[in-house]
Amino acid sequence: MDKLSISTPAGVFDALAEGPSEGRPVLLLHGFPQAGRAWQRQIAALSAEGCRVVAPDQRGYSPGVRPERPEDYRMGALVGDVLAITEELGWATFDLVGHDWGGAVAWWTADSHPGRLRTLTVVSTPHPGALAGALRSDEDQRARSRYMLDWRETPSTEERMLADDARQLRTVFAGKVPPASADDYVRRLSQPGALTAALNWYRSGRPDGTIGRIGVPTLYVWSTRDTAFGPAPARATGEWVGGPYRFETLDGVSHWIPEEAPEALNELLLEHLRTYGK
Template structure:
């Protein structure tokens, strides 16, 4: 049965969707922009049937009671610490991790820094930050695809553009989502404070990602990893994906789909099969 828990971490309280038996192995799901934990509901239901306990937090800014104002409060370090706090709440020895978009960037950070706690890691759409950050500076295709990230650095104007014509810009991104899903997303994006918070992910980490062209911002990944990418992605070009493979130093599977960025909506059955196989293969008891 799915239920929502409120998990307090320091001064912040996170809304977390859960599904399954708390006695089972933990799987944490991390959403991206512009979505919420709602995107994982279907997959959580399927995985819980395979004896996993599934938890998907609304991340910092997306949870109304975990929405600090300052841009620096949305650094990759702090976003990763939030997830670690959610994990510690359940008092488990380790967990499986799945992340899409910004959830993937946070997941790479966790997979690198806390390999002893992670049984398996699945990144969707966004590759290793070292490769992605390098591409943002050095690859012409990625520079064009990431133009929106540069535009998001401007204060206030992006918020106005997103709200324009009843959220026309993001509604286009949600074209494969259900009406209930969109309704859930709009609860966040129609709140001015939360909308700005979601854009602060880009504002807080833009310079860090771009330094990857010259400096090491994240090292090799030593946990079993599945990476899924659509070769028609509107935000992620092929250069960063090609560069990314070199950082995988454990069991590694790469699934390339003839699809775009919103894979949980457009390629659900393929994702379900691959993720289920990956986490099952890496269970504690396997």
């Protein structure tokens, strides 16, 4: 697996990459509190099929792109990073895959730049419109999302998460993410300013703009033991996709699908890409 440094106007992104340079381009966006290595099993599966796969450490996770202000993590900037990275890679069009916060960025990218995407795959994260609707009407989803308010408004969040060898941070991964990956995420986020940068995704404020229905061929994968996103926004996501749409549910799997259930995800992802091939 190659390690890349991708230069953009915002700074230098670290990334993992594999597959032939002329292969079908696929960009993988990780979420909180992880890094591009969360996609290791997907990188291997996709590159074995001849794809050129790149998984960057996103804004705040790459030391070379770590602004201090929360407002520098607004959705417009995050989508801009996707465009800048793919332009630097020379990708006119590409397949986009996102999990957790990376999924949110993927939805917004598909809405604002549909011509750049061949397909969209989102793991765990419902369409932002479906999530907003559930937060207004579904008490279950409101309860699931209260942690976001805590992380935005509590100055001691970083200290609490990193105390006792990052016990709280490690708890979210326990039994679901490979121990070596969990150790690596903790090591990265224990660096000065790194966890604050990651939390700035939550502290940046509401997205700058509105999002509509998605016309790009879309695969959405949700899991029944996801503690962050409940069934209401997951089921409503299809109402926000106007193009070809497939919704798949993984029973008994937690929020950390790419690492906890890689074989199931890889099968769905590869089938989606084959359906909407070159």
